[in-house]
Each structure stands twice: as structure tokens, then as C-alpha cells.
Amino acid sequence: MTSPDLFNNHVAIQWCPGCPNFGILTAVKKALAGLGLKPHDVCLVSGIGQAAKLPHYLQCHFFNGLHGRAIPAALGIHAANPQLTTLVTTGEGDCYGEGGNHLLHAFRRNPHITVIVHNNEIYALTKGQGSPTTPAGEIRSLHVQGVEASPLNMLAVAVAHRCPFVARGFALDPDALTTLIMEAVQWPGLALVEVIQPCITWGRHPLDWYRERVRPIPQTHDPTDQEAALSLLLKEENRFMVGCFYKNDTRTLFGARFRQRFGDATLALSAFPSPERTLELLQEFRPAPCT
Amino acid sequence: MECTMVIAGSAGEGIQTIGDVLADTLSSQGYAVFTWQEYESRIRGGQNSYTIRVSESPMNAPTVEADIFLYLNREALEKYSQRLKAGAILLGESAASESSIVVPFKDLARSVSGRTIYANTIAMGALAAVVGVEQAALEKVLTKEFAAKGDEVVRANHKAAALGFDHALQACRDRCPWTFPKKEKAYYLISGNEALALGAFHAGCRFIAAYPMTPSTGIITYLAKHWEKAGVFCEQAEDEIAAVNMALGASFAGARAMTATSGGGFALMVEGISLSGMTEVPLVIVLAQRPGPATGLPTRTAQGDLLFAVHAGHGEFPKAILAPSDAEDAVHTMCRAFHLADQFQIPVIVLSDQLLADSRFSIENFHLEKAVRRSFLADPKDFTDYKRYAFTETGVSPRLSPGQGPHLVTADSDEHDEWGHITEDLVVTAPSMHAKRLKKISFLQKAMQPPLAYRTEDAEDVFCTWGSTKGAALEAVEALRRTGARVGLLHWSELWPPPVAALPERVRLWAVENNATAQWASLMALGYGRTVDKKVLRHDGLPLTAHDIWRAYHDLA
Structure with a gap:
């Protein structure tokens, strides 16, 4: 266990004062410290949006790339250096909209990284348009008579594809969120943590409206039971249910075969192959020896 | 024979x-x-x-x-x-x-x-x-x-x-004059794609992500087949956007990393090229050209994406464009690509095409000893307070990889300060950072290798070629010289920024390209202020041959 203060920096935060994103930031710092990690052990990867600015607000390595592209960048980083603890901080527009395809394929690949999705059900930075999780019927700036499309239920999609760790947290309960993120980071495989993050600027409800609705997953739920997890997630009335829905530690990890052969060492450039090694590979292109 | x-x-x-x-x-x-x-x-x-x-x-x-x-x-x-x-x-x-x-x-x-x-x-x-x-x-x-x-x-x-x-x-019997009895000679017989892959290996590449697209697929296919020997992490991406961002992630983490594609996939990668320019994360992309627009002729050859490559990416930032001419050159061009990408922390695009990719070349000796290979990663021990985007004389900031030591390494697609944090300071930080990146262009340009000049000393007509047309152009020069024509060749393997070169004066310059619009000729006008006099262009999906050049010379000279 290290101190969460280790992760503090002095960068001025651009979020709206009072934004629940601050609760997520606190939880990320506490979780990393709780796992005994130091800033240089951690690489945060993000795309674009308010959530994607999170890596700037704590001390660590970070790659703040393009809209929707956090997951492929994180895969590249993780492939090259699996010793880093790699997390993606993203919003639902970034991760489920612009980058949805990458998340689907991350379910297949199963890299040992944690994806934290700040879900405010809205495009906040571009001033209040509907997002992939906006409830149908909600009036938004580009949907003046209400959003027609249905919201994505990505946690159900994740469970359907046996994503190894699928959870939902609540930004206004940073302590519980800290515990969830700690478990997610440690879990061997892809962890998807969707966080209910009410938008205090463009949202339709006061924060208490969310506090009244958020409730834990029943203690009787067995998170290793895929069908039970799916059945919880498919019920509309459970959309404010928080905790870990699904856990699975049986799947092959991204890069397992490569790492079994070459170990966990970084692929960072340290030496060049000797000309002899290249010549050895070139032998294949020599004509068959004639005798 | x-x-x-x-x-x-x-x-x-x-x-x-x-x-x-x-x-x-x-x-x-x-x-x-x-x-x-x-x-x-x-x-x-x-x-x-x-x-x-x-x-x-x-x-x-x-x-x-x-x-x-x-x-x-x-x-x-x-x-x-x-x-x-x-x-x-x-x-x-x-x-x-x-x-x-x-x-x-x-x-x-x-x-x-x-x-x-x-x-x-x-x-x-x-x-x-x-x-x-x-x-x-x-x-x-x-x-x-x-x-x-x-x-x-x-x-x-x-x-x-x-x-x-x-x-x-x-x-x-009696009708076939050919005979090829055993000779004591041995050439490597290798395709352009295989040579590009081996060049990447020789350059220290450890990561490739790509989406299958003809005619580039042979590169990752070779590396995937030999992954255990070559130690290259090969990932088939879900799309080209993922491929380029994976390569950037791996490169950020210190690995020499690449991707390969063709025109349509390259179009999807363009945002990644701009990201490489902004984050100053080295990136190597092989663009194996085929005729477009759109899906075009997927299995045919062309040199039609040069201007696209030169202009790929929103915003202003340095990038380099190289174009190998044969299998030996492919190995060395890949070494150059990784070298320049690393040295200047920029995207480097290697222009191949279907002719180079699929053809098999006979190479006597790859001269591997001539490949200049050097790491430009900094030593963490040299810093007490590390700033990833520190201002320097050349615009190139010392680059560390995350995990090398206690220093924190950052990358930011937003305009940023020296630490890599978002800036909105339009007075000092943003313009200085923009200028820092652009400063690299003049140093990069000096590092670009000049064109090959072949028999230009007494030439009246000089063919100007780039990339895979070199073999045909050399053959045409030889054949025309044998008939007394005073022709020569300028051949570029490194195209952008245009390398410093003194082009021969008082000669007729010929654009010789596998495209319809003489794209290199327009860059020559930009880079050297020279206009070509004649054009030999082939754009039917088939390779330009020595015979095409020969015929055009006789028709137009």
C-alpha cells in the first residue's frame, strides 16, 4: 500500500466544479495506492472527452490519444510492456461510440488491462448531444423530439462475450468504486468497469435522483454464473445496480503465446539483431542446394 | 542467355x-x-x-x-x-x-x-x-x-x-534453343514483401499490427510465420485504425513498431499519422499502392498515392516518405525508415506497390553491414527533472520509454506543454510547441538521401523515377545508350521532404511514373523548382516496363 498523495499533481483541472468525475479520480488514485503501485508503475491511456482528460490529473505515465482509440493504443503499450499496469479511462461516447469496434475486439483478445468507462449518458464536452447510452425519448440538442435509438447495454454485451471482469460503479461513492477498481486491476484479464457519472451541467436529474436509485447487486448473486449475470443486466430496472456482475479467470490472455516464449520483458529497443541472425532468416531464400 | x-x-x-x-x-x-x-x-x-x-x-x-x-x-x-x-x-x-x-x-x-x-x-x-x-x-x-x-x-x-x-x-527437340545448365552462382530469390519484413526485423522492429489488405499482407504474413525466430509480436487488428493506434502504443512503450496497408486502409490510418506527428511517437507505415480511387483494382499495381502520403494527416508536422526500388533496397529502406522515425520522432511512410510487393528479385548480396542502425532512446540517468517535450535546439526532445526508470513519460494529442499536459496558452506554450515540431523539418531534410544519378554527366534526356520503376528505367537507359541516345536517370528512394540535390541543368527532364498525373513531377516542381519536359506515364494497373520507356522516348524525344 502506498499513499494516494503520491499520485497527486499540480495540473489545473478542467472539469466543471462539483463534477462526479472528481469522485472517479479519487477512486483511481486510492485504488492504485491500495495496490501498492507507484506512479511509474502505471500507464493511463485515454482518448477524447472529459473522462479522457483524467490521466492529466494524476502522476503516472500516460498516453492521451485520439477519440475512440484508447483501447488499441493501450493494447500496443501492454503488448510492448506487460509489466506496466495499464488502465484506460474513457467515456461512453469515446468507448462505446467512436471506439465501439475496438471494445468488442478487446472482449475477444482479453488483454490484462482495466477499462473505466465514465457513463454520463451524454456528450458533455460538445454540449449535450445524445450518447450511445442516452435513454430513448430523452430530449437532446440534436434530438429535439427525443432520442429515437435505444441505448447500448454494453455490460450485457461484455458478459455475453465472457469479458473476465464486468462491473458497474457509482462516481458519488468513491470508496466502493475504489474497491471495485482494485479488484478490476488485479483481475487476470480484461476488466470493464462502467461508472454512473451523472452530468451536473447537461443531465436531466439532480444528483439525489441518482443516489435514490443506485443499489448494490444482491448478495445472493454468484458472479461466476454467466447466465445469472446476464439476466440481471438484461432487466431495465437494474440499470442503477452497482457491483461486480461477472468474473471469469479461465480465459487465455492476450499475447499469452508470445509471452510464454519470450517472457515478460519489455520489447523496448535495447539491441539490434546481429547481421548473422538476419542472414540466418535469409537462408530460406537461397535456392535449394543442388548435389 | x-x-x-x-x-x-x-x-x-x-x-x-x-x-x-x-x-x-x-x-x-x-x-x-x-x-x-x-x-x-x-x-x-x-x-x-x-x-x-x-x-x-x-x-x-x-x-x-x-x-x-x-x-x-x-x-x-x-x-x-x-x-x-x-x-x-x-x-x-x-x-x-x-x-x-x-x-x-x-x-x-x-x-x-x-x-x-x-x-x-x-x-x-x-x-x-x-x-x-x-x-x-x-x-x-x-x-x-x-x-x-x-x-x-x-x-x-x-x-x-x-x-x-x-x-x-x-x-x-530442335525447336527450343534455351538451356540453363548448372552455374556456380547463387542469388537470393525473395519477394518485395518478404524483404520489407526482413528489413523491419533487421531494423529492430518487435511489433506489427495490420489488417489484411492486398498487396501489403505478405509483410505481416512473413513475420507471423517466423514470429518465434524473429521475436516480433504480430497482431491482426480489427481495422486499420486499430492497427495504427496499436503500433503507436507499442512505439510509445519503446518498441520499434510498424503497420502495413494499402490505399483504402491507409486512408483510415491518416488520423494516426497526425497523432504520431503531434505526440512525436515514432511510427513506420508501409503503404503498398494499388490503383484507386476507393477499392479500385485491388490486385494491380500503381504509384498513385504519393501525393496522398505526402499530405496525409491534418495539421502541420514533419513526416518522411521513402520508396524502395527492389528487394535489396527494401531491406535498407526499412532500416532507414525506423532510423528516421526514431531520430526525429515522426511518422515515416514507406511506399511500396503491388509490383514490388509480389515480385521476386534476385539479389546477390544484401550488404547488411551498410545498414545504419542506432537507438535514439535517451538514458534515464541523464535526467533529474524529465520533460517529455522539452524544448531543444533541433526540436527533438530526449525520448524515454515508460518503464525505463522513475521518470514519467507522456503523450498527448492535444496541444501540450513540455510535460505533455494540455495547454490553451496561445501566447507562449502553444506556438512554441508548434514551432518546435516544425523545426525538425530542416534537420530531417538534411538527413534525406539524395537521388541516384546514373549516366547523367553527358545526358541530354534524364528520366526521373522513384520507387519500383527503377529496374525498368535502368534497363531503358542501357538499351537506349546502346543505340547512341544520350539518356540518363535520376532515381529517388527518399522522396519527402525532398532531399537536397543538384539536378543537371540544360537537359530535358522526363517524368517516368506508374500513375496518370506525374505526382513526383509535381513534387519536383515544389522541391527543386524544376518542371519536367516530357512524361512517360502508365496507369492501367500493370507495371511500367523498359519497353514502355523505350517506345515513349522514340515517340516523344
Whole structure:
């Protein structure tokens, strides 16, 4: 266990004062410290949006790339250096909209990284348009008579594809969120943590409206039971249910075969192959020896 | 002795195997072989051709007209009838003219196995007899080719090849002048894609992500096949956007990383090129060109994406464009690409094309010792307070990789300060950071290698070429010189920013390109203030040949 203060920096935060994103930031710092990690052990990867600015607000390595592209960048980083603890901080527009395809394929690949999705059900930075999780019927700036499309239920999609760790947290309960993120980071495989993050600027409800609705997953739920997890997630009335829905530690990890052969060492450039090694590979292109 | 063989047939009839095995056999006899292929974008059917050019010393350029034409069906003969030299030997199952050698491939195949699956091996044996290679040499290559399928398959192939060989030998007595007896010479016979992949390996590349797209796929295919020996992490991405961002992630983490694609995939990667420019994360992209726009002619060749590559990426930032000309150059160009990407922390685009990608070249020596390889990663011990985007004299900031030490490494697609944090300071930070990146261009330009100048000293006409047309242009210069024409060649393998070069004065400059709009000529105007006088352009999906240049010279000079 290290101190969460280790992760503090002095960068001025651009979020709206009072934004629940601050609760997520606190939880990320506490979780990393709780796992005994130091800033240089951690690489945060993000795309674009308010959530994607999170890596700037704590001390660590970070790659703040393009809209929707956090997951492929994180895969590249993780492939090259699996010793880093790699997390993606993203919003639902970034991760489920612009980058949805990458998340689907991350379910297949199963890299040992944690994806934290700040879900405010809205495009906040571009001033209040509907997002992939906006409830149908909600009036938004580009949907003046209400959003027609249905919201994505990505946690159900994740469970359907046996994503190894699928959870939902609540930004206004940073302590519980800290515990969830700690478990997610440690879990061997892809962890998807969707966080209910009410938008205090463009949202339709006061924060208490969310506090009244958020409730834990029943203690009787067995998170290793895929069908039970799916059945919880498919019920509309459970959309404010928080905790870990699904856990699975049986799947092959991204890069397992490569790492079994070459170990966990970084692929960072340290030496060049000797000309002899290249010549050895070139032998294949020599004509068959004639005798 | 030189000879061009064209093997034509439908996809699925085995022309690739016939061509590869024949090429390997001639190579094993000590001859220089060059092959090129043109094929339709389908798995079965259509009509495709595989051309083998064999000579005493390397002639790594395409020829079109056949001395020997092997056709596996009648439609192939009709489609390619214009590719026959006067007096060409035709080899097929049925007589097409007086000069036909008839070998009933399928009937003979049935006599071997009761089925027609060995028909292509019979055709292969027949072709070997016509071109005059020893049967034993063919058998050795067949053994190697089919070893993995077991002794029985090898034996059946030997039997089939012998049948075809004997049959053709009887028929071609006194009519076939060619003979390629064993010589004490050995060339590597390697495709452009394989050479690009090996060049990446030699340059220290440890990560490639790519989405399959013809004609670039051979690069990741080679590396994936040899992943254990080469130690390259190969990932098939879900799309080209993912591929380029994965490569950037791996590169950020310190690995030399690349991706490869063709025009349509490259279009999707463009945001990643801009990201590389902004984050100053080195990136190498191979862009194997084929004719566009859009899906275009997926399996054909072109040099039509040069200006696209030069202008790829929103915003203003330095990038380098290279274009290897043959397999040896491909190895060295990949080393250069990684070197420049690392040295200047920029995206580098390597322009290949279908001709380079699929052709097999004969290379005597790769001169690997000439490849300049150097790491530009900084030493964490040199810093107490590390700033990833520190302002420097050259605009290049010391680069560390995350995990190298206690220092924190950042990358930001937003405009940022020296630590990599978002800035909105339009007075000092943002303009300084923009200027820092642009400062690298002048240093990069000085590092670019000048064009090859060949026989330009007394030339009146100078062909200006880039990339895969080099072989054809060199051959055209030689041929025209033999007739007394004072022609020379300027050939660029490094294109952008245009390397410093003194172009010859008082000569006529010729744009010689595999595109419709003379794209390099427009960059020459930009870079050197010189306008070309004549243009030789081919843009029908087929490679530009020495013959095209020769003919254009006679028509236009």
C-alpha cells in the first residue's frame, strides 16, 4: 500500500466544479495506492472527452490519444510492456461510440488491462448531444423530439462475450468504486468497469435522483454464473445496480503465446539483431542446394 | 542467355505453384530470376499470369512479351495472345498454332492418380523441359516444396513432373534453343514483401499490427510465420485504425513498431499519422499502392498515392516518405525508415506497390553491414527533472520509454506543454510547441538521401523515377545508350521532404511514373523548382516496363 498523495499533481483541472468525475479520480488514485503501485508503475491511456482528460490529473505515465482509440493504443503499450499496469479511462461516447469496434475486439483478445468507462449518458464536452447510452425519448440538442435509438447495454454485451471482469460503479461513492477498481486491476484479464457519472451541467436529474436509485447487486448473486449475470443486466430496472456482475479467470490472455516464449520483458529497443541472425532468416531464400 | 516465360491460367489451376517452383529451380541452377504477377481479385476462375524472366545476371525489371507461353486453358491463350514474341513457343493441352507443343496435362494426370490434381505439376515438368533445365534440379525443388505433405505426395509430384518433362522433351527437340545448365552462382530469390519484413526485423522492429489488405499482407504474413525466430509480436487488428493506434502504443512503450496497408486502409490510418506527428511517437507505415480511387483494382499495381502520403494527416508536422526500388533496397529502406522515425520522432511512410510487393528479385548480396542502425532512446540517468517535450535546439526532445526508470513519460494529442499536459496558452506554450515540431523539418531534410544519378554527366534526356520503376528505367537507359541516345536517370528512394540535390541543368527532364498525373513531377516542381519536359506515364494497373520507356522516348524525344 502506498499513499494516494503520491499520485497527486499540480495540473489545473478542467472539469466543471462539483463534477462526479472528481469522485472517479479519487477512486483511481486510492485504488492504485491500495495496490501498492507507484506512479511509474502505471500507464493511463485515454482518448477524447472529459473522462479522457483524467490521466492529466494524476502522476503516472500516460498516453492521451485520439477519440475512440484508447483501447488499441493501450493494447500496443501492454503488448510492448506487460509489466506496466495499464488502465484506460474513457467515456461512453469515446468507448462505446467512436471506439465501439475496438471494445468488442478487446472482449475477444482479453488483454490484462482495466477499462473505466465514465457513463454520463451524454456528450458533455460538445454540449449535450445524445450518447450511445442516452435513454430513448430523452430530449437532446440534436434530438429535439427525443432520442429515437435505444441505448447500448454494453455490460450485457461484455458478459455475453465472457469479458473476465464486468462491473458497474457509482462516481458519488468513491470508496466502493475504489474497491471495485482494485479488484478490476488485479483481475487476470480484461476488466470493464462502467461508472454512473451523472452530468451536473447537461443531465436531466439532480444528483439525489441518482443516489435514490443506485443499489448494490444482491448478495445472493454468484458472479461466476454467466447466465445469472446476464439476466440481471438484461432487466431495465437494474440499470442503477452497482457491483461486480461477472468474473471469469479461465480465459487465455492476450499475447499469452508470445509471452510464454519470450517472457515478460519489455520489447523496448535495447539491441539490434546481429547481421548473422538476419542472414540466418535469409537462408530460406537461397535456392535449394543442388548435389 | 535470357528468356521470358509466361504462365497463364485461372486462379485455382496452380500457376503460382508452377511459377514459384520453376523460378526456384532456375535460381538453384545459379541463374538470376525475376518474377512478376498480375491477377484478378478472386479465389477461383478468371485469368492470371505469372511471368518469369531468367538471365545470367540480375535483371530485376518486368518484361511482358513471352519467349515461352504456357497456357492452362484456351481462354488464357486468347486473353494473353498479345503477349507473345514472334516465334514464341506455345505450350498447352491443345495445339494453338504450328509452334505449339502439346502435352495433355489432365489426361496424363489421370494416368498418375486417376484425378487431375497433378495436372499443374505435369505442366511444370513440361515447361522445365522446354526451357532446358535439368530434371534433377526440378525434382530437388519439388521435394522441398512438398516435403511437409509427406513422401507419398513428393513421389507423386516427381512422377507427374517426369511425365510432363519427357512428353515435352520429345516434342520440343530442335525447336527450343534455351538451356540453363548448372552455374556456380547463387542469388537470393525473395519477394518485395518478404524483404520489407526482413528489413523491419533487421531494423529492430518487435511489433506489427495490420489488417489484411492486398498487396501489403505478405509483410505481416512473413513475420507471423517466423514470429518465434524473429521475436516480433504480430497482431491482426480489427481495422486499420486499430492497427495504427496499436503500433503507436507499442512505439510509445519503446518498441520499434510498424503497420502495413494499402490505399483504402491507409486512408483510415491518416488520423494516426497526425497523432504520431503531434505526440512525436515514432511510427513506420508501409503503404503498398494499388490503383484507386476507393477499392479500385485491388490486385494491380500503381504509384498513385504519393501525393496522398505526402499530405496525409491534418495539421502541420514533419513526416518522411521513402520508396524502395527492389528487394535489396527494401531491406535498407526499412532500416532507414525506423532510423528516421526514431531520430526525429515522426511518422515515416514507406511506399511500396503491388509490383514490388509480389515480385521476386534476385539479389546477390544484401550488404547488411551498410545498414545504419542506432537507438535514439535517451538514458534515464541523464535526467533529474524529465520533460517529455522539452524544448531543444533541433526540436527533438530526449525520448524515454515508460518503464525505463522513475521518470514519467507522456503523450498527448492535444496541444501540450513540455510535460505533455494540455495547454490553451496561445501566447507562449502553444506556438512554441508548434514551432518546435516544425523545426525538425530542416534537420530531417538534411538527413534525406539524395537521388541516384546514373549516366547523367553527358545526358541530354534524364528520366526521373522513384520507387519500383527503377529496374525498368535502368534497363531503358542501357538499351537506349546502346543505340547512341544520350539518356540518363535520376532515381529517388527518399522522396519527402525532398532531399537536397543538384539536378543537371540544360537537359530535358522526363517524368517516368506508374500513375496518370506525374505526382513526383509535381513534387519536383515544389522541391527543386524544376518542371519536367516530357512524361512517360502508365496507369492501367500493370507495371511500367523498359519497353514502355523505350517506345515513349522514340515517340516523344
